[in-house]
Amino acid sequence: MKNSFTFKSIILLFLVGMMVPSTNTISAQQSMKYGMLTFNKAVNISGKQRMLSQKMAKSYLYLVENPSDAKAKRDLLTSKIIFEKQNGIINQNSGYKVTKDRIAKVNGIWTEFKKLIESTPNYDNAKKIIDLNTDLLKATNDVVSAVIVESKGANKNDQDLLEDDGSGESDLELKQIINMAGRQRMLSQRLALYYFANQTTLKTKNSEQMLNNVFNEIDGTITMLLISNFNNEKIDEKLGLAMTKWESVKNNKNKLMNQGFKPAEMYKISNDLTKAFNTITGLYEKVKI
Template identity: 30%
Template sequence: MRHIRNFSLLVLSLLALSWSHIVIADITDLDEAINKAGRQRMLSQRIVKSYLLMGQDIQPDKSSSQLTESVALFEQQLGELEAYSKSPQISGQLKSVRKEWTGFRQLATAKPAKDKAIELINAGERVLALSNKIVQSLEQQSGSPKNKMINLSGRQRMLSQRIALYYSALSWNLEQADLQDSFTQAVQEYDQALHELRQAKTNNQDINAALDKVISQWSFSRSGFQLMQGQNFVPFIIATTTEGMLKNMERITGLYENLQS
């Protein structure tokens, strides 16, 4: 218990608790489209994570606000992407997202129930997969190194929420065999992509400095995962650390978007 208490104090002293508010605006170019389409991936995971935290009565007011805001932002950005798309392929992909989103949103906005959690996780997986196809299609329209980095950096936002999602599912002791594997895979993918981002030749000084901060934060965050080995789950702490990861990667994705091509 002492280790958990000490880790909690470090979290509260070193990490910001809020995520920057996203400004709503029409999409004007491909860079912005990739950024927003990538953010949709993150929102699919953030919505499920918030539901799982609410179901465990962990920061219920904050978790409820995050879920409501995430649902609204996903809906808003989906409309923006639909208005921006001139490609029949991407328009068709967006129709698939819209269809899947309707059922997913109904599940996510209902009162949290443990017996519905796995159904919601699986629905979130489908929305994530469909949203990812749109990012890939948009990136292929240009093929530039810059847009590849916007995609990769933006995906880290999603992975931060995916890590929190599966950690929360494990802490709630949900009955699905692959939860631990999904959590472990998300951690590994975040680690690998962070290394790739830091080695990118497109980076400027500001991006490298921001990534160095994330690397330090990530190392600190992973120490919290070690508590799981003794079944000492600390979902509040992991929710807090992943919020810091999300906030930092949101900023870095914006830095990539603003690079001169």
């Protein structure tokens, strides 16, 4: 009788154990998200930090010669507030030391950059911003890369390794497309930044080449997005809209390189392009695999 009870107890415990997820399983399920965010959302948000770094620099350079423009002042202020808030969100939701270390580097550069953009717009600080903005851009881009690497670890557990159906690779490709589309937002702002940096009062030996490089990267990336396997009818529609806006610049490259656009016109073009690519990036974020 005693032996029968022991055997039944063992069977019962075994069945209960089968019903309760193991610690490893729970950890794997929890790690599928970037804290309170999805990893797709985290890639999108961290990518926006790149854009904001360029938007703040662009707005400052524009305000040097257009100090009474209310929209540019508002853009500079709101971009600063959003940049700081989003940096905190990315940091709070990360469980990866590399990501946190890279965010710390962003914060170090941001301290100096913030002082410059908070100053009354002037040529001396504008030149310092031209020198420093690429450092901030690189640091924010490194955070995006770390988030993508973090997602690779979160989306692989022991069972995935045993039964790899290719979905992990597709998931990584999607995040890379979100990243690519998000870079277009940044490049749209950087285009105007170096358009203003290429004017006589601020021009350096590198500003014209930088402007040309940005032009070529935007144009080349549009082609890559057009052939993405993740495109759907809505994304194709929005890509068409973005291309229409881009054609107004592409067909006037000589005008771009020779200060042929009015400053307010270039300022608006960059914001319109950014808005178009932001919509596209958001659509890629929601793609289901």
